[in-house]
Amino acid sequence: MLKFDRVSKVYRVGSFGGDELTAVRDADFEVRPGEVVSLIGESGSGKSTLGKMALRIASVSRGAITCDGTDISTLRGNRRLKEYYRRVQGVFQDPFSSYNPIFKADRVFAVIRSEYHRGVSDAEWREKVRSALDVVRLDPAQVLGKYPHQLSGGQLQRLLIARALLLDIDYLVADEVISMLDASTRIDVLNLLADLKARGMGILFITHDLALGNYISDQTVILHKGSIVERGGTEKVFGDPLHPYTRKLLASVPQFHKKWEEVEAELRARELADTGSRDYHLSTAQEVPGDLVEASEDHFVQPFVPGVRA
Structure with a gap:
């Protein structure tokens, strides 16, 4: 299990590093084998x-x-770090930035071989590569020996996932992996991640797109200004959002059957009607620092005070 235990990240900023910027505050959640956990929130x-x-x-x-x-954080030395990276790998938003344009794209496989599979014969290595490409639905004849500019973003992204598969990893950090892909390619990569989940891989799926998170994840973590404001089973977080920020995010998702004027009117009406014990004005709710409380089984929310301007 990959567990985040009250994790915070503070950067030194300002002249001579005299000030602090807290990017993450007391994040607490876990990623289990065979589970997709979506981290959802706006930029920053x-x-x-x-x-x-x-x-x-x-x-x-x-x-x-x-x-x-x-x-x-206690892992020291090249050997222990290599053991960790054999189990945990990442794929990032811009696939083109992960390749050196002067080398052929499949050179990423050669790096893996030199670091982790030095004793493997040429024939066995070719079979490993072919098997990994088959999992990510790539034809070796179409991608091997090509330069990055000769391949699409989706092909490059799937090559990076195949590289991770060559290590037989347990956890994948997928950071905005489909945000730069067109709609037809996105569903292919999402379905690939679902296949990897079915094989027992744990996936941390980082996205700002709520629809994608809802489509693929088992657990959802909602982040706002570095803090987790709501987390739990995806069906519960999306089906019964409790925190005002979560509700605001869900309300902002474009709806193809409505014009923007209709959506704005509904938002205004909802804010005016939000006077019940669980309903708060989205523009005036202020979070209360502290631990999440369990609202129901597998559904946690950060306490907040209604009607207090930040």
Whole structure:
């Protein structure tokens, strides 16, 4: 299990680093094998920072990230880090930035072989590559030996996932992996992630797109300004949103059968009608720092005070 235990990330900013910027505050959740957990929030909410900390691209300021009980911040030395990266890998938003344009795209496989499969024969390695490409639905004849500019974004993204499969990983950090792909390619990559989940892989799916998170995830974590405001089973978070920020996010999803003027009118009417014990004015609700409370089984929400202007 990949567990985030009250994880915070603080950056030093300002002249001579005299000020602090908290990018993530006390994030607490876990990713289990065979489960997709979606991190959802607007730009700057801390989603990618959490992914980078899981991959040790960024350090943890407070708290701990553990993989099957081992604090990953304690991993020292090339051997222990390689063992960790054999289990946890990441795929990022812009597939083109992951390749050197002067090398053929499948050079990413050669790097994996030199670091993790040095004793494998040429014939066995070719079979491993063919098998990984088959999982991500790529034809070796169409992608191997090609330069990055000769392949589409979807093909490059799936090559990166195939690279991770060559390590037989347990967890994948997928950071906005389909945001730069066209609609027809997006569904292919989403279905691929669903197949990997069915094989027992745990996936941390980072996105700002609620529809995608709802489509693929088992658990949903809603982030706002670095803090988790709501988390739980995806059906519960989407079907019965409790925090005002979650409701506002869901209300902002475009609806093809409605004009924007209709949506705006509905939002205004909802805000005026929000006077019940669980209904609060979205523009005036202020979060209360502290632990999430369990509203129902597998559904947690950050406490907040209604009617107080931030």
